[in-house]
Amino acid sequence: MNVNRDGLTRRALLVGAAATAAGLGVLGTTRALASAKPLRAYAADKGILFGSSISGHALKDPSFAELFKSQCAITVPESSLKWDTLCPTPDRYDFSGGDWLYGLCKSNDILMRGHTLVWEQALPTWFGYIVNSENANKMMVDHISKVVRHYAGKVHSWDVVNEAFQIEDGRPDGLKITPWLRLIGPEYIETAFHAAHEADPGATLVYNENWLEPDDAGTEKKRNAVLTLLTRLKKSNVPVHALGIQSHVYAEMNITGPGFNRFLQQIADLGLSFMITEMDVRERNAPADIGIRDRMIASQYYKYLSFMLQFPALKTVITWGLSDRYTWLATHNPRPDGMPVRPLPYDAELKPAPSWDALRNAFLEAPWR
Numbered sequence: 001m002n003v004n005r006d007g008l009t010r011r012a013l014l015v016g017a018a019a020t021a022a023g024l025g026v027l028g029t030t031r032a033l034a035s036a037k038p039l040r041a042y043a044a045d046k047g048i049l050f051g052s053s054i055s056g057h058a059l060k061d062p063s064f065a066e067l068f069k070s071q072c073a074i075t076v077p078e079s080s081l082k083w084d085t086l087c088p089t090p091d092r093y094d095f096s097g098g099d100w101l102y103g104l105c106k107s108n109d110i111l112m113r114g115h116t117l118v119w120e121q122a123l124p125t126w127f128g129y130i131v132n133s134e135n136a137n138k139m140m141v142d143h144i145s146k147v148v149r150h151y152a153g154k155v156h157s158w159d160v161v162n163e164a165f166q167i168e169d170g171r172p173d174g175l176k177i178t179p180w181l182r183l184i185g186p187e188y189i190e191t192a193f194h195a196a197h198e199a200d201p202g203a204t205l206v207y208n209e210n211w212l213e214p215d216d217a218g219t220e221k222k223r224n225a226v227l228t229l230l231t232r233l234k235k236s237n238v239p240v241h242a243l244g245i246q247s248h249v250y251a252e253m254n255i256t257g258p259g260f261n262r263f264l265q266q267i268a269d270l271g272l273s274f275m276i277t278e279m280d281v282r283e284r285n286a287p288a289d290i291g292i293r294d295r296m297i298a299s300q301y302y303k304y305l306s307f308m309l310q311f312p313a314l315k316t317v318i319t320w321g322l323s324d325r326y327t328w329l330a331t332h333n334p335r336p337d338g339m340p341v342r343p344l345p346y347d348a349e350l351k352p353a354p355s356w357d358a359l360r361n362a363f364l365e366a367p368w369r
């Protein structure tokens, strides 16, 4: 195979082979790609689960839904299991979105992750009126129990606590000053893990965090704070099993340095596995030229994944979205020049981008786990 330094193959070869296999004789069509060997299969060859997050409205798009079902062995709902969606009023839980997705996953041989039980965002509008320091612990534990019990034995893993650190908030332990921290105190984290474990003793429980990669002083502090927390939780037998590394990364940054490498080894040494839970590649500062941009983005996918997949403790790779048609970055991190962002393996026309090749090549070269 002709793989260059950036892990990019000659796309024409790949797409041509796919089209031939599908008997279509058309290069680069979604149908051709959907019939080719999917990313989930390249990953599975190495004992890796590959998939992408999903939102309900994207699945209403039939061509996209076909693509999603063909490529993904695992998924995670972007919103359906967040507190505000599950619990629009304090006395009512609505599991319909999550249950519908679970049914679709089950009939298509796709695993579903749960995201996310305790976060400072996506809280219901009533939260501020009802939750106070007297009842916060009970409200949190009740929520976790109810949701985890509902999906007991069904989900691949749960993001129990999401994004608990922010060095800029100035606390010595690095914890972010969130409603949970203010109302309950730092012990909200271990309480949450215990509650999830009690509700489903078989569940794989994950601490999920963003922005751990760069080797700068602030991020090094954050990594140390996360490591200190996880070390303490493991020592006191708190049921935490994996670190979720969100991996919302930037195309132009070096994010595979020795500090991050050391951190990952330390996590693995604690006996924790880790997962890439939300990968996409931002390109705010990349040039407008689509060819150059795509090359930068694909190159980052390949470099980052090749680096991460050296660790056998990494067994799951999930991108945050599958196609640029439905990326959250279109609204949350648009380019200053207004051009559409291209952070995912499929472009907005559902054609494979160079980053599809990059993912495939990283899987092809990954050691077996």
Ligand code: XIL
Residues within 6 Å of the ligand: 078, 079, 162, 210, 246, 278, 328
């Ligand atoms: C994002 C969703 O994709 C958006 O649709 C929503 O408006 C905001 O949240 N880190 C996380 C995810 O843990 O839950 C976030 O998802 C993206 C950043």
